[in-house]
Amino acid sequence: MSTPPRPLRSHQRSLAALVGAIARGEAAGIADILAAVTPGGGKSLLPVIAAARLIEAGVVARVVWVVPRDSLRLQAEEAFADPAWRAALGHGLSVRAADNAPDPARGLAGYVTTYQAVAAAPALHLAEMRRHRTLLVVDEVHHLPALADEEPGSEAAAWSRALLPLFRQAALRLLLSGTLERADGRPILGLPYREAPAGREALPDIEAPGWAVIGYSRAQALAEKAVLPVNFGALDGEASWLEGGRTAGQARVGPHRLSGPAPSATTRPALFTALRTGFARDLLREAFFATRRLRAARRLTRGLSPEAPARGLGKLLVVAPDQASAQGYHAMLQGWMPAAQGARDVRIATSAEPDAHAVLAAFRLTPEPAVLVTVAMAYEGLDAPEVAVVAALTHIRSRPWLEQMVARATRVDPHAGPYADQHALVFHPDDPLFARFRARIETEQATAPRRRPRPVSAATPEPRPWREDDDGIVPLESNALGLRYALLRPGPAVALARPERLEPDAVPPSLAERQLRARVAAMVTAQAVEDEAELRMPRGSPLPHRYNAVLKRLFGNKGRAAMTAAELEAALAWLERNRLQDHLHLLDGDARYAWTLRRRRVAAGAERRPAGG
Incomplete structure (x- = not known):
């Protein structure tokens, strides 16, 4: 429904x-x-x-x-x-x-x-x-x-x-x-x-x-209650790095605080380091456990068991600074769960992943996965109203980019209960560049945040760097110092109520075409296998390829990839009533299939000769 x-x-x-x-x-x-x-x-x-x-x-x-x-x-x-x-x-x-x-x-x-x-x-x-x-x-x-x-x-x-x-x-x-x-x-x-x-x-x-x-x-x-209020969780920390890369004469810089009244020369290097060392783990942990608490609370309210799949429990979107960091975050999140649960609930979608689009579709339309790690594929236009928490582990600070990222969590989820019970939660580094972005939004909206300090324990530093910066910055270590929340109203986003699943008569055309093409391919292959098994054609000849060529000629020399949905339906109806082997004469004169035609004639003659003749 x-x-x-x-x-x-x-x-x-x-x-x-x-x-x-x-x-x-x-x-x-x-x-x-x-x-x-x-x-x-x-x-x-x-x-x-x-x-x-x-x-x-x-x-x-x-x-x-x-x-x-x-x-x-x-x-x-x-x-x-x-x-x-x-x-x-x-x-x-x-x-x-x-x-x-x-x-x-x-x-x-x-x-x-x-x-x-x-x-x-x-x-x-x-x-x-x-x-x-x-x-x-x-x-x-x-x-x-x-x-x-x-x-x-x-x-x-x-x-x-x-x-x-x-x-x-x-x-x-x-x-x-x-x-x-x-x-x-x-x-x-x-x-x-x-x-x-x-x-x-x-x-x-x-x-x-x-x-x-x-x-x-x-x-x-x-x-119009088309957007959710945003609760920002700003995590402060310290970071240290080497300037000059790994060449002789490099100098250790820091520790420097991420926060500050205004951007300075150390703001971006500190942020770069934080996103690739221990601070990133600390922010990710805050977002992960916030999502887990939200899902547990919603399960309790609805009387669901811990393992029961359900829509509307809330999901976590992790936006990484680069693909290498995304891989690290993905492994880290899976390591905080039992192996089977981690493989099911935590997925990654980057341009380097061959199944990225399938993962995005599952994240949008099914109860699992509940956590998605990405770099840029899902920050803009992703229609996933179940996203309730965002871990903003990205160094990008342009306003349009950040607005789009924050908007992934501010859509109203029709499966999550009353509007008044929903809000977006965005965890981010407490650097002055992000603070300036948020202040601009607040000024435009003529609203002020209500700050609610929350204690958080500082995690142990992670001294091993993850990779070296092209500009000669080698991240050394970072750690979180404190977390504070700021409520922002209104937040950037909206969500149209969407169906839980597309009904059978509302399958998107390209998906319907793919399904029809697969059915046609299966029927062509089935006929080829049957003909070989019944010795209608000699074994070893690549019949599916030849049968596809016959079908193409039968339908105006148009291949399956170029057929409309109506033409694919017509091809299926034809295959249900006819045999392709009866139309191999359509390949006569085509040198590409001359060998197959000769074999067909030999096989046909063998069938007509009496046994022992």
Whole structure:
């Protein structure tokens, strides 16, 4: 059963009204819609609202949704497939997570792709948009720099160059962002800017002709109970390191405190050291045991046994500074549990892990794993409302990045009970750079934190360094000194109520296609095995390969990878009623299969000769 959807939030209602006006011809001058929504603030529903209304009215025929990373493609599919929102919005549209194969939409209402995919095959996506009037949705548009202000060789500039023709070709553009600023302070691709005085940062021009801007702030999200309050656990400590690397003449520096009234020359080296030595273990331990206490309390309230799997107990997200540290954190967390439980409950997702996307999906949609260690894959856009605790073991201190990370824990979990019983808990180093980020958020929200000191025992130092810094800093040791809590309201985030699992009739298109392709492959292989076993074909010939070629010719010379879901269903129906060996004549004249054809004829002749003849 699906969880009933919450009522539309104010920004979602605003977009619905705007696209309704566009559909009726009352806002014909609008070609660009900018949705500036607080991180995690329900952006994933906006393309569904816009596409459903505009396609129904014939304003556009397709939607193309571009996301910044592959792990977000399935989430975009799910936004269209969500049965509760289908019923609430009255739409029946589907999109598919596409790669750069031909016909990316496969007969559906559109497709989802990534910045990287567009940059790899820009002509393919531009040709698709030229064939259909398209609503172009660009998610997290702040990743795209304006080309005039970006180094020509950077990856982000390559994304912008590839996407710019799509911007120009689209009938309508919907640009989504959780923060209208880049970490480097440069303009964002496609946004209009007001002229700024010398030395001042230019700001987007929200009143530019042809533009409509929809905003959703933290304060609005909190007022609508769409976000959770954030409780920050700031852990202070001391760190020591060597300057000059391992060369002669290196000098020991420290111990230096992480905290301080203002950033200094030792702030970043101390933070770098802390995240790779004993301090990291201490912060991780605080987050781990806080998560364990939360899960135990929720189990007790619901009368669940310690081992019973259940949704809504709360999960821990660990954000590491690099992949080597992530591996160390992962092993550390597993070491604090029995072996079987650790293997089940603690997983890692980094770009180096072959099963990273499967791990992310399990973390989002199933009771286990309860702990995920990552570097950057899951910090932005991860729709996992069960995350209740974050261990912020990252050295990055840009405001957009930190906002996105904190937002992973501030989504409302529909499985966790009343809103009043939920809050986000973020553990972080108590350095002045993080404190400055938090102070800026507090100032914008006109709120003040309520500090509640909590005692914590300092752990023993860990003198063995984990790795050497490229800048010649060798971490030596660090340890935690004290933990203090600060409650922040409102926090950056929101969560739409989502179904616990997708219902069978709401399977995302790309997953349905994979399942159909697997069924077709299994049936082809089964026929090949049966034919060999019954001596219809000589043993040893690679029949599955040949039978696949026959099936391809039977269906318009289109391989399984290029078939739509309807074509795959038709292939399955055909295979249930027919034998591929009866159609091997379709390979006549193809030199690649001449050997197999000769063997087939020999085998057929042997079957016709009488025994002993």
